[in-house]
Amino acid sequence: xxxxxxxxxxxxxxxxxxxxxxxxxxxxxxxxxxxxxxxxxxxxxxxxxxxxxxxxxxxxxxxxxxxxxxxxxxxxxxxxxxxxxxxxxxxxxxxxxxxxxxxxxxxxxxxxxxxxxxxxxxxxxxxxxxxxxxxxxxxxxxxxxxxxxxxxxxxxxxxxxxxxxxxxxxxxxxxxxxxxxxxxxxxxxxxxxxxxxxxxxxxxxxxxxxxxxxxxxxxxxxxxxxxxxxxxxxxxxxxxxxxxxxxxxxxxxxxxxxxxxxxxxxxxxxxxxxxxxxxxxxxxxxxxxxxxxxxxxxxxxxxxxxxxxxxxxxxxxxxxxxxxxxxxxxxxxxxxxxxxxxxxxxxxxxxxxxxxxxxxxxxxxxxxxxxxxxxxxxxxxxxxxxxxxxxxxxxxxxxxxxxxxxxxxxxxxxxxxxxxxxxxxxxxxxxxxxxxxx
Amino acid sequence: xxxxxxxxxxxxxxxxxxxxxxxxxxxxxxxxxxxxxxxxxxxxxxxxxxxxxxxxxxxxxxxxxxxxxxxxxxxxxxxxxxxxxxxxxxxxxxxxxxxxxxxxxxxxxxxxxxxxxxxxxxxxxxxxxxxxxxxxxxxxxxxxxxxxxxxxxxxxxxxxxxxxxxxxxxxxxxxxxxxxxxxxxxxxxxxxxxxxxxxxxxxxxxxxxxxxxxxxxxxxxxxxxxxxxxxxxxxxxxxxxxxxxxxxxxxxxxxxxxxxxxxxxxxxxxxxxxxxxxxxxxxxxxxxxxxxxxxxxxxxxxxxxxxxxxxxxxxxxxxxxxxxxxxxxxxxxxxxxxxxxxxxxxxxxxxxxxxxxxxxxxxxxxxxxxxxxxxxxxxxxxxxxxxxxxxxxxxxxxxxxxxxxxxxxxxxxxxxxxxxxxxxxxxxxxxxxxxxxx
Numbered sequence: 005x006x007x008x009x010x011x012x013x014x015x016x017x018x019x020x021x022x023x024x025x026x027x028x029x030x031x032x033x034x035x036x037x038x039x040x041x042x043x044x045x046x047x048x049x050x051x052x053x054x055x056x057x058x059x060x061x062x063x064x065x066x067x068x069x070x071x072x073x074x075x076x077x078x079x080x081x082x083x084x085x086x087x088x089x090x091x092x093x094x095x096x097x098x099x100x101x102x103x104x105x106x107x108x109x110x111x112x113x114x115x116x117x118x119x120x121x122x123x124x125x126x127x128x129x130x131x132x133x134x135x136x137x138x139x140x141x142x143x144x145x146x147x148x149x150x151x152x153x154x155x156x157x158x159x160x161x162x163x164x165x166x167x168x169x170x171x172x173x174x175x176x177x178x179x180x181x182x183x184x185x186x187x188x189x190x191x192x193x194x195x196x197x198x199x200x201x202x203x204x205x206x207x208x209x210x211x212x213x214x215x216x217x218x219x220x221x222x223x224x225x226x227x228x229x230x231x232x233x234x235x236x237x238x239x240x241x242x243x244x245x246x247x248x249x250x251x252x253x254x255x256x257x258x259x260x261x262x263x264x265x266x267x268x269x270x271x272x273x274x275x276x277x278x279x280x281x282x283x284x285x286x287x288x289x290x291x292x293x294x295x296x297x298x299x300x301x302x303x304x305x306x307x308x309x310x311x312x313x314x315x316x317x318x319x320x321x322x323x324x325x326x327x328x329x330x331x332x333x334x335x336x337x338x339x340x341x342x343x344x345x346x347x348x349x350x351x352x353x354x355x356x357x358x359x360x361x362x363x364x365x366x367x368x369x370x371x372x373x374x375x376x377x378x379x380x381x382x383x384x385x386x387x388x389x390x391x392x393x394x395x396x397x398x399x400x401x402x403x404x405x406x407x408x409x410x411x412x413x414x415x416x417x418x419x420x421x422x423x424x425x426x427x428x429x430x431x432x433x434x435x436x437x438x439x440x441x442x
Numbered sequence: 443x444x445x446x447x448x449x450x451x452x453x454x455x456x457x458x459x460x461x462x463x464x465x466x467x468x469x470x471x472x473x474x475x476x477x478x479x480x481x482x483x484x485x486x487x488x489x490x491x492x493x494x495x496x497x498x499x500x501x502x503x504x505x506x507x508x509x510x511x512x513x514x515x516x517x518x519x520x521x522x523x524x525x526x527x528x529x530x531x532x533x534x535x536x537x538x539x540x541x542x543x544x545x546x547x548x549x550x551x552x553x554x555x556x557x558x559x560x561x562x563x564x565x566x567x568x569x570x571x572x573x574x575x576x577x578x579x580x581x582x583x584x585x586x587x588x589x590x591x592x593x594x595x596x597x598x599x600x601x602x603x604x605x606x607x608x609x610x611x612x613x614x615x616x617x618x619x620x621x622x623x624x625x626x627x628x629x630x631x632x633x634x635x636x637x638x639x640x641x642x643x644x645x646x647x648x649x650x651x652x653x654x655x656x657x658x659x660x661x662x663x664x665x666x667x668x669x670x671x672x673x674x675x676x677x678x679x680x681x682x683x684x685x686x687x688x689x690x691x692x693x694x695x696x697x698x699x700x701x702x703x704x705x706x707x708x709x710x711x712x713x714x715x716x717x718x719x720x721x722x723x724x725x726x727x728x729x730x731x732x733x734x735x736x737x738x739x740x741x742x743x744x745x746x747x748x749x750x751x752x753x754x755x756x757x758x759x760x761x762x763x764x765x766x767x768x769x770x771x772x773x774x775x776x777x778x779x780x781x782x783x784x785x786x787x788x789x790x791x792x793x794x795x796x797x798x799x800x801x802x803x804x805x806x807x808x809x810x811x812x813x814x815x816x817x818x819x820x821x822x823x824x825x826x827x828x829x830x831x832x833x834x835x836x837x838x839x840x841x842x843x844x845x846x847x848x849x850x851x852x853x854x855x856x857x858x859x860x861x862x863x864x865x866x867x868x869x870x871x872x873x874x875x876x877x878x879x880x
Binding site: 330 | 504
């Protein structure tokens with residue numbers, strides 16, 4: 005459901021590019037990652053952490069819990085790169101053998117670490133668990149490791165040096181993997197870049213523009229500048245655009261900032277955030293800041309808009325509620341939609357969306373009402389109103405604003421894109437840009 | 443958010459086990475899979491397809507689009523296994539170089555395939571796209587390949603033999619990967635197993651039982667039998683239990699069936715399906731078959747229950763609609779919840795859930811109403827009603843049934859588990875088992 009694409013700066017990566025962008029590998033261990041039961045998300049997480057430092061993940065080798073397979077993968081990766089991450093297999097059960105496999109490759113012993121042991125003992129006491137030999141086993145590390153205590157779990161991570169190679173061993177559960185990255189790996193990476201920190205970067209989250217539109221716009225304005233890359237990530241109803249400088253230093257940083265200024269001006273109508281967030285969270289901040297309240301009336305989205313709005317903690321401050329009006333009867337009886345409008349324009353029409361939005365606003369005594377009606381598919385389409393035809397409306401104090409959309413994709417993505425379009429309409433009103441074109 | 447676990451049959455895998463369970467590898471190609479933008483789901487998909495044939499994925503090597511990296515990974519995998527899958531890099535752009543890399547490893551040429559070319563030409567004509575050289579490029583295959591036409595895309599898959607090794611090359615987009623698996627790879631696997639087909643297997647989807655409960659139950663009843671494995675996959679509000687025989691033949695098949703009969707009897711209250719499906723789909727079939735209609739009243743789930751119910755195509759036949767009553771005012775005004783009940787028991791109570799359920803049933807003139815009210819977190823908890831306290835209710839013609847839940851996890855998983863618990867209550871009524879204990 006999402007695609008990605010990279011547009012490189014006007015200078016193509018030459019001989020020096022290899023130095024600026026350092027290759028990294030990951031070895032993910034765990035039979036459950038290969039059994040079809042658990043999705044391996046470590047590569048995505050790690051790549052996202054590494055990108056701002058100019059580090060590029062070149063290979064992820066996922067192997068079972070067998071020590072021979074782990075050792076083989078670690079040995080292969082160490083022959084190719086000088087920064088390696090290994091995940092998983094540090095837990096308390098007999099099939100957690102990653103530390104032993106890594107020790108074998110490095111020709112070292114496995115030893116118990118005192119700091120890790122007291123961390124584990126305290127954690128188990130705090131949680132009222134017995135400090136069993138199985139739990140204590142998690143204090144074992146490869147000899148010579150810098151131990152990275154686990155802020156949210158038992159088994160610590162490890163940093164190992166072997167010649168000029170650095171090897172991080174991290175716990176497998178995704179929350180623990182991320183917590184050890186945050187607490188130990190990122191500070192180490194920041195120190196490694198001689199205090200220069202992350203590469204200059206700027207992110208835009210967009211709604212209502214496709215990747216090809218933005219690529220054409222960039223071309224017209226001769227963007228990105230020298231030594232700046234643009235990466236896109238398209239998902240239903242949203243486009244992420246990320247500018248990243250290829251090196252540290254004021255010159256590239258200023259080029260990233262200038263390019264961001266230009267894009268902000270060119271894409272003002274479509275940008276909903278300049279940081280990693282979600283549209284419901286942005287809407288929530290705007291509504292809270294302005295002391296306004298919102299209600300929704302959903303037909304084809306079936307509750308997804310309400311679900312997304314209430315996914316933001318504290319949303320009860322501004323979200324009043326909603327009506328899932330899946331039938332015409334419900335639209336008439338509960339939202340006050342005029343039967344004549346339904347008969348004249350059909351349930352999927354801008355006029356019905358507008359009456360639903362006004363109905364939601366009135367029923368819940370809210371400042372704003374959103375109405376969505378459409379055909380999510382796979383059935384129910386006609387020649388005039390094919391699957392993916394969706395009408396969204398926003399009612400405030402003044403005349404309701406409406407949009408007619410022609411969306412493509414699955415039932416799920418049509419529903420999601422519909423909620424995104426409706427929220428984007430509200431965002432523009434809340435930002436004081438009601439007159440913007442689509 | 444999900445965990446997996448395997449309980450092996452009473453006979454531990456001995457020397458012969460390696461033969462019964464054949465090792466397979468996957469090489470996933472695509473720079474986007476390593477950039478943090480796209481999640482690699484191929485390993486999970488492939489493992490799920492292969493399991494019923496006794497084939498076990500031992501390694502997934504994800505590499506960038508570079509031909510040298512692809513060739514290196516393919517060469518390494520072919521040295522270890524005799525059945526290899528390669529995904530991605532078959533598209534029209536210059537960085538789609540998987541076929542060239544595979545051809546290099548096998549010492550063969552890349553040639554244009556006539557059947558693939560006419561398939562691609564017809565598909566592009568049907569979609570009103572010009573048959574450009576870039577599109578035509580997708581008809582290139584490795585010499586000697588059995589071409590596997592792509593039912594939902596342009597680039598075909600390929601089956602290649604090299605000595606006693608078999609190599610499948612499959613398109614990278616997940617829908618195309620699955621379509622070529624279904625159309626070509628699965629029939630080939632079925633033919634390979636000498637007509638024996640899939641290994642004997644039985645799946646149960648459960649609600650309201652944890653993995654440890656079921657493990658204890660299995661132990662008490664000396665299950666699984668010889669040469670039968672049990673695998674679990676736990677996700678919020680759901681547990682999947684899969685019995686798989688280790689070999690073909692009537693003896694193991696009958697042991698799987700006998701174990702399934704025992705489990706069906708022991709877990710009757712908790713089993714909601716014996717096939718791969720979802721609880722909303724099961725509910726939909728039951729409601730449709732009985733000609734009954736459903737409406738919902740949601741507080742803490744914020745629309746998620748409506749969203750899940752309407753994720754089933756055709757749900758408008760039985761889903762009447764819902765009210766997202768996030769505030770007390772909405773609960774009183776729109777659902778007719780008694781202000782005294784709210785004052786006496788609080789918004790998060792079985793009595794309020796019951797009144798919400800009755801309100802939804804009445805407002806939408808439905809046969810059944812569901813009410814959910816609770817504290818999804820992270821804020822809003824108290825000592826008496828901590829985060830994760832959720833009350834669900836089901837109203838039909840008779841007295842409403844209610845359940846008080848103590849859920850753990852994130853806001854998202856608490857919401858999901860709440861909808862699951864409510865749907866499970868309805869399923870048991872629709873199946874005529876109102877008196878079952880939890």
